[in-house]
Amino acid sequence: MKRHLISAADLTRDDAVLILDTAEEMARVADRPIKKLPPLRGRTVVNLFFEDSTRTRISFEAAAKRLSADVINFSAKGSSVSKGESLKDTALTLEAMGADAVVIRHHSSGAPHRLATSGWIKGSVVNAGDGTHEHPTQALLDAFTMRRHLAGAADGGPTHHRGPGDGTGRDLAGRKVTIVGDVLHGRVARSNVHLLTTLGAEVTLVAPPTLVPIGVESWPCEVSYDLDAVLPTSDAVMMLRVQRERMNAAFFPTEREYARRYGLTGDRMARMPEHAIVMHPGPMNRGMEITAEVADSPRCTAVEQVTNGVSIRMAALYLLLGGNEPALAPSAAADKPARTEETSTP
Amino acid sequence: MDAPSQPPGPASSTSSGHSSGPEIDARPVLEAPDIARVVTRIAHEVVERAKGAHHVVLLGIPTRGVFLARRLAAKLEEITSRAIPVGSLDITMYRDDLRLGPARTLARTEIPTAGIEGRLVVLVDDVLFSGRTIRAALDALNDIGRPRAVQLAVLVDRGHRELPIRADYVGKNLPTSLRETVKVQFTELDGRDSVLLGVRPTSPRGGAEGERADAGQ
Numbered sequence A: 001m002k003r004h005l006i007s008a009a010d011l012t013r014d015d016a017v018l019i020l021d022t023a024e025e026m027a028r029v030a031d032r033p034i035k036k037l038p039p040l041r042g043r044t045v046v047n048l049f050f051e052d053s054t055r056t057r058i059s060f061e062a063a064a065k066r067l068s069a070d071v072i073n074f075s076a077k078g079s080s081v082s083k084g085e086s087l088k089d090t091a092l093t094l095e096a097m098g099a100d101a102v103v104i105r106h107h108s109s110g111a112p113h114r115l116a117t118s119g120w121i122k123g124s125v126v127n128a129g130d131g132t133h134e135h136p137t138q139a140l141l142d143a144f145t146m147r148r149h150l151a152g153a154a155d156g157g158p159t160h161h162r163g164p165g166d167g168t169g170r171d172l173a174g175r176k177v178t179i180v181g182d183v184l185h186g187r188v189a190r191s192n193v194h195l196l197t198t199l200g201a202e203v204t205l206v207a208p209p210t211l212v213p214i215g216v217e218s219w220p221c222e223v224s225y226d227l228d229a230v231l232p233t234s235d236a237v238m239m240l241r242v243q244r245e246r247m248n249a250a251f252f253p254t255e256r257e258y259a260r261r262y263g264l265t266g267d268r269m270a271r272m273p274e275h276a277i278v279m280h281p282g283p284m285n286r287g288m289e290i291t292a293e294v295a296d297s298p299r300c301t302a303v304e305q306v307t308n309g310v311s312i313r314m315a316a317l318y319l320l321l322g323g324n325e326p327a328l329a330p331s332a333a334a335d336k337p338a339r340t341e342e343t344s345t346p
Numbered sequence B: 001m002d003a004p005s006q007p008p009g010p011a012s013s014t015s016s017g018h019s020s021g022p023e024i025d026a027r028p029v030l031e032a033p034d035i036a037r038v039v040t041r042i043a044h045e046v047v048e049r050a051k052g053a054h055h056v057v058l059l060g061i062p063t064r065g066v067f068l069a070r071r072l073a074a075k076l077e078e079i080t081s082r083a084i085p086v087g088s089l090d091i092t093m094y095r096d097d098l099r100l101g102p103a104r105t106l107a108r109t110e111i112p113t114a115g116i117e118g119r120l121v122v123l124v125d126d127v128l129f130s131g132r133t134i135r136a137a138l139d140a141l142n143d144i145g146r147p148r149a150v151q152l153a154v155l156v157d158r159g160h161r162e163l164p165i166r167a168d169y170v171g172k173n174l175p176t177s178l179r180e181t182v183k184v185q186f187t188e189l190d191g192r193d194s195v196l197l198g199v200r201p202t203s204p205r206g207g208a209e210g211e212r213a214d215a216g217q
Helices: A013-029 A055-066 A087-096 A111-117 A136-150 A187-198 A227-233 A255-262 A266-270 A302-321 A335-344 B011-016 B032-049 B064-080 B132-142 B206-216
Strands: A044-049 A070-075 A101-106 A124-130 A176-180 A202-206 A222-224 A236-239 A277-279 B027-031 B056-060 B086-088 B120-128 B149-157 B169-173 B180-185 B194-199
Touching: A013 A136, A013 A187, A013 A302, A044 A055, A044 A087, A055 A070, A055 A101, A055 A124, A055 A136, A055 A302, A087 A101, A087 A111, A101 A111, A101 A302, A111 A124, A124 A136, A124 A302, A136 A187, A136 A236, A136 A277, A136 A302, A176 A187, A176 A227, A187 A202, A202 A227, A222 A227, A227 A266, B027 B032, B027 B169, B032 B064, B032 B149, B032 B169, B032 B194, B056 B064, B064 B086, B064 B120, B064 B149, B120 B132, B120 B180, B132 B149, B149 B180
Parallel strands: A044 A070, A044 A101, A101 A124, A176 A202, A176 A236, A202 A222, A236 A277, B056 B086, B056 B120, B120 B149, B149 B169
Antiparallel strands: B027 B194, B180 B194
């Protein structure tokens, strides 16, 4: 993972499994009376959010606090950013305050990468969603949820809705995952395609042609326009939110037509294999991409995904900040020495 | 570190500093039958001191402490004909040297369902060395509950304590020099039961650092 977590595509299979295994141990702390661990005592984690996000921010905040880090929340609204401060000056300010890690969400794709490679800050950078690019911790928590349900039984198979199991050490080899909805604006879809493929799963994207990005042919996945055709062979179906705030152009005629063709209803869910799960990163538009019947069924893991998000972010922060250097394989070590030289020379 | 510096000839000797431990001149000080006798004796001592081992919970410290705890529990069940709760306690995040190396992989913490509240917790580890592992274990225990008392059982006490900690049950006292290494092998993990005493190959900087790593195990 190097010293930053910018993109799910940077993670090797071993890195990803290590993060998931670490999250499995972190998840056990949630059952204890004292939900607190000491490894990040004295470290400062800054949540730098240029875009509104309640759940991701509080998830990172809870994760950092459970590991005993000090958390500083910096939201662009009402800060010097709204007075026109650049990303660079904000970063230099955070560096001067001694941030050991910066968790950044930005409306521009590539902002976390810029922050990590510019030499402005010495700490680790964690991408919490950048533009339409990536959202790696969301993909990790989705993979974690899938592993617990689809590889959590004692024999490594699905748990058949008898509650999540422990999939420590396993990957998602051979599992079929269908991601339905707005792939064009969804950074969740891109991160998931990379991570799930790395873990051995076969991913199919289902969306109206207008919501499939150009260049999708180069992604390691299939693309389909017919939801009903892929449902019977899916082990997990992930419904993405229709992002109304990004729908200024007409991507589909009406919401009703979208819901009819791409929404997950009770009838459609019945056509999925008996062990298959329904996932949703939230917030859900009930009646749009998912009906209330499906959202409230025991097969829907939306609430569990929120819980797992805290465990995954604890794992990522621990592996990045727990030692004097990150635990994960220096897969892209090439850019690391160059960067440290650059920062140490002045 | 500098492990893969000399790939050609002495591959086995260069690797010994890292993964497989002290292969050079390692001589067994305890063999399988000795370890079995030690486990039996410690089990009897636990029953004696805990007046029948009611309320005893065994917690092994990963990796090898867990196997020792399970054996001890099996022996205790034999003696008392009662089920003895046994679990594991990972101390990784409580270590005082966490910042001295890359973030360490976590091991499993498994607290028996009965919990540790008001019970007699016996911590079980393979080698007692600096005592820092046990200090970390006491801290970890503190976050989980409040036992009535905590005791410590180890297979080997090799001395060189750096903290005021001592074991309640000791399999074998093994006076060592700091240059020596103590390696415990269990069938479950290593294919055989033994305690090996070796001498660390003299390297200018590897010495102290490597022994600290051993102490953690």
